[in-house]
Amino acid sequence: MLDTLGPLALFTLVAAISPGGATTLATASGLQYGLARSFPMIFGIAFGMASLAAAAAGGLASLVLASPALHLGLKIVGTAYLLWLAFAIARKGRPPQNTQLANPVSFWGGMGLLWLNPKGWAMTMGAAASFSTLIPNPVNLASWLGAAFGLSAIVSLTLWCSTGVVMARLLKSETQWKVLNIFLGSLLAASVIPIWLF
Numbered sequence: 001m002l003d004t005l006g007p008l009a010l011f012t013l014v015a016a017i018s019p020g021g022a023t024t025l026a027t028a029s030g031l032q033y034g035l036a037r038s039f040p041m042i043f044g045i046a047f048g049m050a051s052l053a054a055a056a057a058g059g060l061a062s063l064v065l066a067s068p069a070l071h072l073g074l075k076i077v078g079t080a081y082l083l084w085l086a087f088a089i090a091r092k093g094r095p096p097q098n099t100q101l102a103n104p105v106s107f108w109g110g111m112g113l114l115w116l117n118p119k120g121w122a123m124t125m126g127a128a129a130s131f132s133t134l135i136p137n138p139v140n141l142a143s144w145l146g147a148a149f150g151l152s153a154i155v156s157l158t159l160w161c162s163t164g165v166v167m168a169r170l171l172k173s174e175t176q177w178k179v180l181n182i183f184l185g186s187l188l189a190a191s192v193i194p195i196w197l198f
Helices: 002-017 021-057 060-066 068-090 107-115 118-131 138-170 174-190
Strands: none
Touching: 002 021, 002 118, 002 138, 021 068, 021 107, 021 118, 021 138, 021 174, 068 107, 068 118, 068 174, 118 138
16 A cells, blocks of 8 residues: 555645646735635645545546536636636735735635636546556545545645745835736636646
């Protein structure tokens, strides 16, 4: 089992830490709200990734891929949600001094981001297919894959969010804030391109 868990942990960590919509959102959240206020979003994305990985191992991904209409619907809704978040990030400036007025993405918003993100589906489906030969029992595969993706997401998103916190300390002017937020919003918008290549 240890021979399987090492590669599984490495795969999920690399998949979770690679730049994409969730990592960009975590960086922007750290920039705007700090690490502590971003934890609900981080745990929501991690739970979304863990539950999606478990569902993919249990066969849900096959159902989505077998239905072109459902797959297209997922892409459309996921794209719309990511573009809406990208626009919201891009139009932000310096965070308000009274941070209680600002609302970071919630646990449910983070979970929804993952469940509507075809990159998340592709990662978890690939992992389920790759590791099904090493862990042939679907229940065990779902458990291990869900746990590995969930923990990897927490580690990855905490690092990306902390990067945003550090960047916030370096920004001095309103123009710098606007430029960085436009850049992060543009990155998030660009993350929809691979969605349509699958």
